[in-house]
Amino acid sequence: MNFILELVVSIFLLIGGGFILVGSIGLMRLPDFMMRLHAPTKATTLGMGGLLIASMILFTLREPGHISVHELLITIFLFITAPVSAHMMAKTALHQKLKMISRTRGQELIDPASQQLAPKQSLEQGNDGVSVKS
Amino acid sequence: MLAKPRFRWLPMPYHSILLFVTWLLLNNTVAPGHLVLGAFLAWGIPMLTSGLSHPQPALHKPIKTLRYALMVLGDIVTANLEVARQVLGPLDQLHPALVALPLDIEGDLPITLLASTVSLTPGTVSSEVSQCRKFLYIHALTMKDEAELIATIKQRYEKPLMEIFSC
Amino acid sequence: MSLFWIPLLPALGVLAPIFSDRFGRTSCAFATAAAPALALLMLLFKAPAVFRGETLIASVEWVPALGMQLSFRLDGLAFLFALLILGIGLLIILYARYYLSSKDSMGKFYAYLMLFMTAMLGIVLSNNLIQLWMFWEMTSISSFLLISFWHNKTEGRKGARMALTVTGAGGLALLAGLILIGKIVGSYDLEVVLQNGDLIRNSSLYPVALGLVLLGAFTKSAQFPFHFWLPHAMAAPTPVSAYLHSATMVKAGIFLMARFYPALAGTELWVIVVTLTGLATLLLGAYTALFKHDLKGLLAYSTISHLGLITLLLGMGTELAAIAGIFHIINHATFKASLFMAAGIIDHETGTRDMRRLNGLWKFMPHTATLAMVAAASMAGVPLLNGFLSKEMFFAETLLQHTLGSLSWMIPVLATLAAIFSVAYSLRFIHDVFFNGEPIDLPKTPHEPPRYMKVPIEILVGLCLLVGIFPAFIVGGLLHSASYAVLGGEVPYYSLSIWHGFNLALVMSIVAMFLGVVIYHNRRKLFKFQSQFPETDAKLVFERLIQCMVRGSVRIQQFFENGSLQRYLFLLFMMVAVFSAKPMLQLINTAGDRPELPLNGIAITLAVILIFSAVATVIWHRQRYISLLTLSVVGLVVSVAFAYFSAPDLALTQLSVEVVTVILLMLALFFLPQQTPKESSPSRVARDLGIAALIGGVFATLNYAIMTRSGISISDFFIDNSKPGGGGTNAVNVILVDFRGFDTFGEILVLGIAALGIFKLINRMKVSMPSGDIKGRNWTKDSHPMILRTVSQSLLPLALLVSAYIFLRGHNMPGGGFIAGLITAVAIILQYIAHGVDWIKPRLKINYQWAIAIGVLISAVTGVGSWLFDRPFLTSWFDYFHLPWIGEFELASAIAFDLGVYITVVAATLLILANLGKLTTTHRPTVEEKR
Amino acid sequence: MEMLFALCVGVLTTCGVFMILRSRTFPVVIGLTLLGYAVNLFLFSTGRLSINSAAIIGSTTEYADPLPQALVLTAIVIGFAMTAFVVILAMRGRGDLGNDHVDGRIPEHSSLSDKERK
Amino acid sequence: MLSFTVIVVSIMVVVALILNLWRLFAGPDLADRLLALDTMYINSIALIILLGIWLGSTLYFEAALLIAMLGFVSTAALCKYLLRGDIIE
């Protein structure tokens, strides 16, 4: 029982730690800001989820009769805020017209996006897309 | 469509429930004392803050909401495995793109939820909402086909959200 | 006790002229004269006792800590001086009644005069050294007022300031001297001091004490080289000169020497210093007087000369010389006062005091001329006048002394020389003014002054004659009792008669007369000889000296206080470095005996992050936004460190404060330049790094030394009593709200005041805003991004719930009112960030100012509540209750206290941030238009 | 561990003092904040370092000294109030004096002028 | 086993922190530094949770929760500054 508990907790911990590390590696490795943004936003957030689940399991099962679910709150909180933070930073990057690597497609959208306008030339394409869908 | 305070003394019922649950989560307990205290706070805090909130479309399908949440959770896990592979793998195989996603969904909360979902799931980060609220600009870490991406998002996330908020 | 009334009456008399001024000049004069007249009468009633050799003393306790009694003493010397002060003072009052013009404020003049009279009486009647000094300095102050009475004249202002500076300086020296004497003797009581002359003279401090006392005396009595202020004090109205420079102010110095004669005189030091000073002054005054064209200037130098003469006499150290000195005090007072008054009449009637223009006045004012000539003759030492008698005694004493050893013969020779000049200038005073041809374009046509203006002169000249002819009868008793007091015992035999036979002294007199006339006759050659020397105006020299001092001061000050904060801070840090490094150099064991915690890689890495971030903050401090980010990392690591080292409360607090601070700094950054220019030179950077590293090194060493030492602490008490005594298991929180709740109360007060102060600062702030960011990009138009808005809104209730949670558990678990307050505040700030001030304002109608007051008041009232139970402020109360179904719960007054903390924190933070935000809202459109 | 802690305090102090000696208000404020961290850590450490001994009665057997923690808490709050004031004062200074030099005027020998001034 | 895992995971987190710090210093843009800081906030939550697991204590939960909340506000404000200059308007 104790071993299994420890094992489960350890697995979750390792998953969490791994994703956290991946997030930071991405942050370091990826070539432009918009790409770097992906790594921490997703990987780190998930990694945190892993850690928190580990903590939850550990503290709940360690002592009988004691439950520890409050870690859930941090998880929920992170899942609510992380995309918003990412959105704000992406918005900033667009506004500041940060350089994206040259092979990035759709760079012509930077201008309308940073001014919060509709994508002029791609408007027709977009309509096409909708019509295709319907 | 906008939710009006249905009960004067319980201005934000969903919030209240959420707060009540949160209180119990925070305290790791369902002891009677905390039930009372939690109920009190879940009632009192919305009373104080209701003035500070924009009216938002009401949730119409709680069950669907839950199902949506679980689906997103699953996508997050798979998305992350994908991202991990991409981050650790050779970078020159990544083909980032900026995409304008045309929106059918309306309302601040639904759009926000969609944007958040997009940010948390496969290789995309929502970057900007156009002023007319008709387009969501998305940055993709790597994209094969723009139309496919747009279609996936609209199909997988926008549609259920529209159902949830019945708009 | 009636002794008190003698100085007290003139003191009360200060008020008389102020109130009687409006009833006319004569009434004012009479009202003013009443008090001194009464005092004089009372003094005269004491005469028999004094003449019997008694010393009358009256005293009351005043400042025991200073050994200072209010104590008056009347002996012969005091009697003599009091008589002169009051008697001549009354005459001056009468004289001034006619002298002052209707433009002058008579009330003010008389009030100052009375003040001065009080001070003088105080000096001569004091029986306590400190009290004596008190009155001494009062004469400086009141004479300042009198000399500068005509303050619209530059002369008057500068003369008065010079007199004040010189006599004031002397006064300070005197104070030191008197305290020194008091320390030697162990008492400031004059009686005791005078009885312990030998003790003082044998003390090792005697030379210092003597020097300081003499410094006081010499400056006051215008002795060389401090004589220069006196001629410039002549800018005063003539009654003032007549009073101050004949009988009072300048005689105070003489009085001092006479007063301390039994205690200080008789040593070789005394003899040499006093004698030589007197001699120099005597000669210098006499010589210079001859060349003064100003009538009062001549009298001023003559006064200096006569003061030198008296000083010389007191210095010679023989008893008879001292008696001669006292006799000359009387005589000089009478003839000099009358001469000044005569000069005043001449000035008054002719409009000038320049002897080159004043000629042949005999024809215009024969009566005044007669009086002046008699007085001048007395000054010259003409027989049958009082000046002759004391001068004869002076000559006789110069012949008897052996002050200068084998050079003692020089004194009678020089004395005769001085007498020659004294005859010459007296002659000039008579001849040049009243005869010597016709006056040269006088501003007014001279005539005799009003009748009563001459009465004071008549009285004084009468005295000159009477004393000159019947010395023993008129002043015998007075002189004897005064001498008795000065000599502090038996008075040797001396003869007060006109004729002592044909002796060497008489020869000296005759020689002086003769040569005086000769010199005056040949004055033009002498004037010509003198004119080749550049005349140094003491006033100019003095002014230049003062200017020099001021300019030097300005330079010194500007050198040190260049208005540079960096310099001030550097000095502050230098001081810290020196103070803390010096003892550390002596410390033997850096590390103590306490075992250290083992290191681990994670801690090292965190420390590395902290250090790198701190250093990066410094390196990138010119790019302010980046430094803000690195600073945040430092704060984050510090918080983690607090958590790591078992201080969860601190971690929570540090975190929340950190975020609010960063928000605040960002708000500020918007209005400040976003980059710092490079200003420091490399050497400055090196210097600053040096001092910074020194302090850092010392603090680190200190820190290490303390941490590794095992020590004692009162902390166990808090652990033991936290639960039973404070009702909470979180000892930190119990300390905050209970054991040391007073600190916390003060802390929220600080926060509240800071918020009020900041609001005050913001209230009138003019700000300039950048229209674009650091790279010149315009700001986005999307002021409140929709997604942020939507999410923040949902987070608010959640955050409030969390802060309620933190608040409620604080007493037992990490948390508490402060942290809860900051969480609430941050949550609301987020709303401000997301929605903007304009949106929040109508929706959140809280008067933060009131909320701050209420918050602090809640805490205070909770504290005061314990008074109801007869317990001290902030005594806490708690108890456990049981409710069915809910179970046991605790209620504590600390919760109410903490609620006050919570409210204050929320309100203060929001008052600051929300108002800072508002600052731009109104201006913003104009900035946008500019783009 | 103590040595490492002291090293951090020393570095923070050094950085803080150096920044306080700069000529513009913002770096000075940053310096004051850094010095504040150093001081708080210093004050905190006078209760000696210990791990897993938070002063929550009943949570462990050994308790860290709660008193310095309470003192640091007070010091943090006061420091925050003071920092807030000085920050706003710096803004006010820029508004009133036209530059952000701590002396309110840019010394003449400085080759760089306040470019941001409007 | 658990304690060993905790140490390993802690090292992973600390390495992540170092990488973040590198990005914070290297930039190149302000947004990169900001992203690095935001990630450091999250990573320090992880560190504190690990500390709690390591010590078997739940006393550090609030600190983690607070970092999550406050880190978000801080990031939002820092973004707002880059976007608008004025964070409260």
Next chain:
Amino acid sequence: MSHLVVLPFLLPIFGGLLLLLPPIQNALNHQRIFAIFTSILLILVSATLLHTSYTQGTQLYMLGGWQPPFGIALVADPLASLLVLLTAILGLAAILFACSGDDETGMYYHTLILLLIAGVNGAFLTGDLFNLFVCFEILLIASYALLVHGGGKHKTQASLHYVILNLVGSSIFLIALGILYGMLGTLNIADMARKLPLLTEDDQLLVKVAGLLLLVVFGLKSAMLPLHFWLPRTYASASAPVAAMFAIMTKVGIYSIFRVHTVIFGENAGNLAFMAQYWLWPIAILTLFMGAVGALASSNLRLLTANMILISIGTLLVGTAIASEQAAGASFYYLLHTTFVSAAMFLIADLISRQRGKAEDRFVQARQMKQRDLLAGLFFIAAVAMVGMPPLSGFIGKALLLQSADSGAAMLWSWSAILLAGLAAIIALSRAGTTLFWRVSSINDEGEKVPTAKLIAIVMLLSCSPLMVIFAGPITAVTTTAAAVLHDPALSVDALLPTITQQLGGY
């Protein structure tokens, strides 16, 4: 149980806070009346406290009911009570003076003054070193806010220096506190005094660092050299009633030096006994010198007054340097005197400025003041008192202090420095007075007449000087007792730590 001791702290806080709330907050007149009422009440309370502590001995008040050294104790000995009374009187004057207009030029004037008083009183009364820090911060933050009252470039600029310097000072204070707590394990001043001798010689060196750092902190507050630079500009740019109130601020520093360096590092401190003396002597002399230089260099009356404060600080530092009971008593008397007089002088300078047009209080020729005789009279009295000339209070203070120097070196240094600074003061003030009042270019009737409230405030402060002479006996009796209590370990240490069996833990 009597709560008298805590009242001088609480009363102004309640008063100040109620001023922020309706109904008082609504009208300025209500605020004024309430503020005046509060400060009069404060004077009564303080006087009662002084009487109690003088007749019945030191009053100990254990806040929260916790015994010292565990809880915070307020210690109302005669010295603290005397200074509390001084503060109350000064506060009334500052409030009264401002009632005719100065309180309208910015917000919260009366509240801030009252809270400043609370901080000052707290600093005087507390027996706990950390609480002293907190009280310092209260009075400092209130002073920051007051300093900018009225607005204007100069105030902002002076505030920047003042605030930054003091923030650094606060940091140093905390470091010193940390060392003291780390080595002695207590925060109570009396307890520190008791535990210091128990340390080894080596450990005492660390405490010595703390003591010297505290000297820096207190020196910064009291403006001793070379930490005085903030003072002239700060005082000269503050609005008049604020500057007057600030006259007490430097005294808090001096008081703290006396409190800490007499009680903790006093006779019983072994190797550390009076260790600050070594530094205090040169500092005191240099402070006097710079004060004198500053006085001579001053170009306006406010600056001159500020420099006169510097001289008075130097004089008081001489008192601390002599470090004897007698010197302490003398210093306390002088402290009272100089506070009243310099405060009055700041107020007078303001009146003068308002009647001299553009020349304000600068030493240049200008038009004649509308009420020259009145102002000249007030100035004259203040000046005489300030330079320490009889018959006003300065001379007694100075004489007491000179008298207390007991060794030859002490006499030489203290006397020459104090007396020469006095001479410089005479020169400077006589120049100032003659220029301001007598060098008149034109006579016109412009300028406002002195409002009655301002006059009352000044007369109240000025009359303290002659009263201190007339009642010099009883007042010196109090100051002597205050010094005796401070210097008596039985009274200043043992009596404050009642019957505790100390169970001391260790690390």
